[in-house]
Amino acid sequence: MATLLCIGAGHVGGPTMAVIAQKCPEHRVVVADINAEKITAWQSDRLPIYEPGLQEMVFSCRDKNLFFSSEVERHIAEADIIFVSVNTPMKTFGQGAGKAADLQYWEKTARQILQHSHAPKIVVEKSTLPVRTAEAMERILHSQDRSPQFDVVSNPEFLSEGTAIRDMENPDRVLIGARDTPSGRKAKQAIVDLYAHWVPRERILTTSLWSSELSKLVANAFLAQRISSINSISALCEKTEADIQEIALAIGMDTRIGPRFLNASVGFGGSCFKKDILNLVYLCEYYHLSEVAEYWEQVVRMNEYQQARFLSRILSSLFNTVAGKRIALFGAAFKANTSDTRESPALQVCRALLEERADVVVTDPHALDNVRVDLGEDARRVTMEPDPYRAAMNAHAIALLTEWTLFSELDYEAIYHSMAKPAFFFDGRNILDHRKLFQIGFNVHAIGKPSLIHP
């Protein structure tokens, strides 16, 4: 039996360790966080994050072999393997502000591990980090004469919010990078053995530390690039009467391209894509690879363009003014099946509409608490309405921004009749039947499709 500790009980640490605890019942798993309030929530009936299947998973092993604690230091001393999944946000100050990763929590955690360790340990990088961070980590961990042996292993997470549990239980691959030294190989094997409890061996990929660290950034950059690519073509479709969904289908059937991540949208959001691409851009600039940096930066620029375009379409359709008009935003989460609103395009649209002095109503089945926090002062100017029917009442327009299934099951006939006329529908996710909405009476504007406008 080994004792596993995860420092950072966030969107990554919580679900990851819950699955490890359930799949490896002989190990003791502790998830620790400096935020005591968050830990209390993990210990309660109302977990701090919404993720399908998470609650069942946590409830099945909590207080058996899965424990949540705010006593980070005590658990460091006891642990054999320490996963680190503290946040690595974008730097907002000094050199690299707005691009580089802010590694202050990471370094603080490394020093905390050093201070409270009296026996050899494996330290696993879970957070997304710039390539070669492990080197800095090793130097800190071995900075004292009497440091015990530490082996740093990179094991990036590829889980996607909303399907985090499914992704962990059935991953496309698990990536483990370590030093090619006797103790590095031993550490790598210990992490392989952990995942081998439920992941077929051929899907556990082992690489060098640096390839593993960089693969995480590159995977996210490639995924985001597909979305920016399809979104760029959606702009062309809107000018030429081509249909972006037909194009996605046509190109996605080419097995070399494949069908996934080709949904044109109001833009990608989430805590990772923008941050990780800009981190990659910063790394390229650091190594004087300006052409490579510019290439990837364009993926983020295209995403900003897509959000700005969506807002312009709302404005121009509503006769160039939304001041005082009630606009209902359907969805606030950055994608369906999560309460997470970090970098959500919905919030960008919301802020821009507030700038235009619109009367904004937001409805979302799980994310309204986070909207209140994220909007700060602006939250007072927005109506939060859990019921979409009430949100749409007397509105001039609905903008659908998150692809919750719930929104495709509403009675739009009834909604249309409760709205101000002419009534507009902007589908930022292309999940509805636009022809049907048009027949009901809506003027319909969808991403990458010809507008359907009543004379």
Ligand code: UDX
């Ligand atoms: C984070 C990073 O954003 C991402 O880059 C990385 O890949 C994984 O970690 P996430 O789990 O979504 O992702 O972040 P968040 O939900 O903010 O959780 C991080 C947790 O670490 C927070 O609960 C925070 O309180 C905790 N933390 C932070 C510590 O316990 N100690 C610290 O020193 C700093």
Ligand code: UDX
């Ligand atoms: C992503 C990666 O997928 C995951 O592997 C990594 O570990 C963390 O970052 P996540 O941000 O949780 O996961 O969600 P993801 O499903 O990738 O979606 C990101 C954004 O892209 C969302 O706003 C989503 O709505 C948008 N998206 C996704 C599209 O606009 N079109 C698509 O076709 C797919």
